């Protein structure tokens with residue numbers, strides 16, 4: 001029962017699969033995998049294993065929303081014309097890669113359409129790209145197949161609160177802008193603590209800061225331009241509160257790891273993007289597309305942002321956090 005759409009990796013990972021309920025080894029069975037201890041069964045649908053069976057409506061709703069988003073992004077998540085990546089964005093995106101050992105076996109959680117998994121494959125790693133939504137895993141699988149990349153990979157639908165892998169399976173766990181959407185972060189941490197090898201790396205590539213939800217979201221609410229009000233937000237996004245520096249460090253600790261880097265991203269640049277996004281949402285279609293920001297203005301702000309991260313107190317209030325940690 002090894003499809004997982006990918007290349008070489010499914011056969012390797014199959015022997016590390018464990019039951020999410022009783023932690024017994026999973027055995028390949030009719031149309032999927034089964035636990036002989038408790039009888040739990042996971043189906044493989046169109047080549048993609050779905051390692052969760054929760055009737056939880058929150059999870060179903062998240063999976064439906066992000067499955068749809070992976071296929072056809074909604075207005076709120078499309079990249080705007082005014083948003084052009086800067087050298088600063090690229091530097092910060094690539095920063096964690098330097099902490100990975102060569103040819104790492106990486107579990108990517110909440111990977112959505114697979115863009116980050118593909119990037120990690122290009123870096124020469126082996127990647128299990130996963131998402132709660134089977135439809136997202138399918139989109140990611142297609143994306144990787146079409147890239148014709150020569151590496152070991154697989155895709156799966158995994159609930160990050162119930163990671164179905166035995167102790168010491170992965171060299172690294174990679175999460176980009178997904179952790180803040182997951183309600184039970186203690187459960188996520190327990191799973192990472194188990195499946196990450198000693199000395200393995202945990203990468204939180206981008207998680208929003210908590211002050212944003214206390215200040216910016218209520219302001220957007222008053223103006224009536226919140227993504228939630230526009231009907232373009234998942235239940236996970238709706239419930240999320242972001243992370244303070246202390247909470248990021250706490251999560252890393254719960255994973256049995258110690259932080260190597262906790263790096264802030266965006267101060268003034270973030271303010272510029274948020275203000276521009278607000279205008280975008282306030283303006284009617286036809287006018288909003290004309291909004292633009294001069295690239296040199298953005299580049300200038302990113303330079304100031306690189307300085308602000310050294311100013312006491314203020315440095316604790318960026319828009320995003322990026323963290324790299326090492327398992328003890």
Ligand SMILES: [Zn+2]
Pocket residue numbers: 019020021022023024035036037038039040
């Ligand atoms: Zn079981």
